[in-house]
Amino acid sequence: MFRIAFRTLFTTSALAGLTLVGACAGPSGATSAPPLRMMTGHLDLVGSKWKLPMSDSGLDGRTIEFRMGENHTYHGVLTNVGRQLDKKVGAYVGFVLMELVPTTDPTSFQGLGRTPGSDNEEITCSVTADGGRMKCNIESTPWERI
Numbered sequence: 001m002f003r004i005a006f007r008t009l010f011t012t013s014a015l016a017g018l019t020l021v022g023a024c025a026g027p028s029g030a031t032s033a034p035p036l037r038m039m040t041g042h043l044d045l046v047g048s049k050w051k052l053p054m055s056d057s058g059l060d061g062r063t064i065e066f067r068m069g070e071n072h073t074y075h076g077v078l079t080n081v082g083r084q085l086d087k088k089v090g091a092y093v094g095f096v097l098m099e100l101v102p103t104t105d106p107t108s109f110q111g112l113g114r115t116p117g118s119d120n121e122e123i124t125c126s127v128t129a130d131g132g133r134m135k136c137n138i139e140s141t142p143w144e145r146i
Contacts (some may be wrong), residue, residue, distance in 0.1 A: 042102040043129055045074045045109075050134055050143040052082065060084045063146065064097055074100040074109065078116075090116035098136070100127055113138045 045066035052060045062082030069075040076098030078091070085091035095116055100109035105128075113125035113136065127136045134143040 042106050045100075045129065049079065049146045050076075051080075051146045052139060052141065052143050054141045055084050056140050057084050064143075069096075069099065072101070073111065074098070076100070085116060088117055090120060092116075098125065098127070100125075 046068050047066065049063060049065045051063045054060055060082045061080065062078065062085055063080040064076040065079050066074045066076055075096045078085075078093055078095040078097055081088075081091045081093065096114060097116075098111060098113050100111040102108070103110055103126075107128055107130060109127045109129070111125060111127075113123045115121045115123070123138055125136050125138045127134060129135075132145045134145070136143065
């Protein structure tokens with residue numbers, strides 16, 4: 001009796017594990033980013049990671065991750081400085097590039113964008129995001145979800 005119950009439990013657990021692995025893997029077997037969740041009527045950016053492959057100056061590669069900040073603001077924190085910010089004074093991992101709050105549109109946010117450097121300029125920015133791309137009015141090319 002114990003052997004049958006254990007075999008059934010083991011087989012069921014193994015099949016469930018295979019189902020979960022298959023659900024997370026893409027066509028090439030690589031995992032893809034999970035879909036953005038809707039929280040209180042808006043996209044939840046917390047924990048999502050984005051890469052800017054190109055900027056006005058050429059190849060870039062900077063990456064950010066959104067974290068929840070004070071007063072329910074989304075902080076776009078620099079996790080890789082990339083090629084364009086690599087030698088810029090004030091650009092470091094952990095620098096907050098964006099502080100955003102949701103707008104009335106469920107896929108739009110607005111707030112401040114910061115440029116690292118001696119001037120540490122703050123610019124009003126608006127951002128729209130979907131499952132795989134994010135467009136900010138500060139950058140000419142879209143960010144891609146990673």
